[in-house]
Amino acid sequence: EDQVTQSPEALRLQEGESSSLNCSYTVSGLRGLFWYRQDPGKGPEFLFTLYSAGEEKEKERLKATLTKKESFLHITAPKPEDSATYLCAVKGTSYDKVIFGPGTSLSVIP
Amino acid sequence: AAGVIQSPRHLIKEKRETATLKCYPIPRHDTVYWYQQGPGQDPQFLISFYEKMQSDKGSIPDRFSAQQFSDYHSELNMSSLELGDSALYFCASSRQNTEAFFGQGTRLTVV
8 A cells, every 4th residue: 555654753953954854655656746835724835746766856945855765855954934844745646646644843943 | 826715714513513615626627635634643635536527535434425516616515523523624636647736724623
C-alpha cells in the first residue's frame, strides 16, 4: 500500500538556522510528489510539485528535492513567518487521490 | 486568481442531524477531492470525482455521500451526524496529473 512518512514530527529552529525536512514515500507508480504548507485552521497551501528523481524546485527560502525514495524540503535562513506545518503528499498512477504524510510542525523562534 | 470556494465556513449541528457542505472548484479543473482533517491530524481522503464521475473512494462512512454537478460544483452530504464527525472538511481541485489546490475548509462542529 502506498504511504508517506515525514520526519521530524516537530522542529524548532532559531531564526536564520537552516535545516531540512524529510519525506519518505512508497508508491507503486509516482505521478507527482507535492509539498504543502498549512497554518492552523486553514487549508493546505500548495508549494511545489516534483515529478521525477533529480528534480529540484525553489521558492524564496524553500528548496524541494526528490530522489526515488525521498524528498527533502530545505529551509534556508528561516524567519518566524515560516512557522507552520509542512505536509508532503504523493499521487500514484493507480488511483485518483492525494495521500498525505503526517506533517512536520516547524517553529522558528526570533 | 480564482481559488477553491467552500461554504459554509463554519457549521454547528446537533447529533443525528444532516449537514451539506458545498465546494466550487477552480474553473477548468476536472477533478474534485474531499478530505477530513481532525485536530492534529493530516488530511484524510474521503472521495474524489473526475469529470463529474466518482473516481476514487477512501475511508468515507456510509452515512456520507457526495456528488459533482453539471456546473462542476460538488456537495458532501453527511447524515446521522455523530460527535466524532466534528472536524475540518476540505475540498480541493486539480487538473489531472497536477497539484491539487485546497479551499479554506468548513469547520463542522457536532454538539
